[in-house]
Amino acid sequence: MIFISIAMYCEASPFISELHLKKDTYNSKFQIFEKDDIKLIITGTGMISSASALTYILTKYNASFSDIFVNIGICGGSDKISLPIGTVFLCNKIINNDNKKSFYPDMLFKHPFKEASLESFSHVVTEKDNVQGDLVDMEGAGVFQAASIFLPPHQIMCIKILMDFLNTKGITKEKVSEIINPSVAVICNYINEIAKINLRQEPILSEDEEDLILKLGNNMKLTNAMAVELLKLAEAYKVRKGEIIEALSPFLNINCKSKYEGKMCFGRIKNKLMEL
């Protein structure tokens, strides 16, 4: 699954069009747009709103370690940045201005963007603010911290498009879309490429095999700890021998009447599964 969070609809609309996303009309808490395995949520501005929205969507869709999350949005540039408006950045450090905590996405993959640090503020940043980061926004640190609870740091990305140099005068919704538009295709392509990388370790046991082993554990009246041990032994056996069902076939019709009998059977299965 690819989760995308964007603060405002005017920032999101070019991505919604490019990715052909459709609105999930059943959702009243947040605006969610989706297609197949892409979910895009409009979080609202600010670290708390964006972190809440992100937690909502990652929980709703039961995010797993193999999913990726991308925060996209506009940002301001500090005086350390001398690149043109519209430049796209992948953030390598994200600072929460409120508590000065820093977060670091894992920069494992190549990408076509510039890199910079981002500092997230709880207020609109002006030239008067003391800015540590290269870029500023109002969401990055909030979503990153929330996403880190669910996903590994190499699957969390924060992509920012340079909108202004700490002077937000004259920025309209139309202007936002106009500045984002030229970069939409390259950002979407990148996300699609990253999503194709499957670093997930395939489970050793198939679902059917796991179900069968759990059933076997039930039939033997195993305790939870013993059932976990049985699964572990079965996994290791399959890694060594390449199969597990045949090894367990003599035991599949077991139906123990007591825990004691179960323990005896478990001993026999253990011996079988520890064969080299």
Add this chain to the structure above:
Amino acid sequence: MKGRCALAELKTSLWNCNFSHIYVEKEALNHEITKKILSHFKNSTFIEINSYKEVFSRRCQSFSAQKNSPKLILAVKKENFLYKGAEVCHDFGNSNFYYSSSIMNCIYDCEYCYLRGVYPSSNIVIFVNIEDTLKNVEDILKKHPLYICISYDSDLLALENITGFTAMWIELAKNNPNLKIEIRTKSANFKALGSFTPLNNVYIAWTLSPEEVITRFEKNTPSLKCRIESIKEAISKGWKIRLCFDPLLYIDSFERIYGKFIDYVFESIPKENISDVSIGVFRISKDYFKKMQKEYPSSLLLAYPFECSNGVLSYRKKHSEDMINFVYDKVSKYIEKEKIFTLEG
């Protein structure tokens, strides 16, 4: 071959190169060693951090994914300059056995490496203030002698060209005869020490494995042939050499593979120049093993039905004994028995 090329291409097109990003603690920024290390990586992106733990100890990291593009973290060590040597490690009859950890993690990627179970990340942390560790050692030496393994949580010699740490340890050993150090390595980088005069209290300890094991289980490490070449060079300069056949791995055709390997080693190296030999089977703390297996569930090496004794997992007693005895018998054809140290699981 085509498949291999495609994989190699994928690797170069997908992942950032090793050390593409270097994280530097604020406190380490102006350290001479930091400057020296950074001078080797002019194209890397430098990121300032407050503490190495902000990067190294993040939650949910993938040790295995990071191995494809490890980063460097430069930090200042504040405490724990020396650790008491673990019981699962050889002390070679030395008392006051310690090890130091000035680098955490390794550029190699051995499937049996316990670091996979120890650290939350495979990024490499270099503590640049090595002088504080050396000072701490000097202070202790005033009270009693020390035997220190300086290359346990990493392969120091493999990183010597960028850190120069091994050289600094050798300098310390030169000025302190009551300090004995062991530099354990799988590298073929003896040339980095080529300009030093050999010392009686410095052992260069090469871990050797059959080529079949290297190819299969010791990813990114130099071939057996390259390691042997490096050993020969060190011997020709007069260094004390220790050979470590450790860990022995339970593999198919163990006797054929290890038998041929031991013969090859001692036919290639002048045996009279070997100070001692250590032999041990794969063994690991139960807690580290759990983490390793979670991270690498399909590892055949870890799928052995290990036995646990006092919190340490190893092969079944019979297997351990057979493996050790076989290698011991082979080695003792070349080396005096008093020079052979064994450690079962």
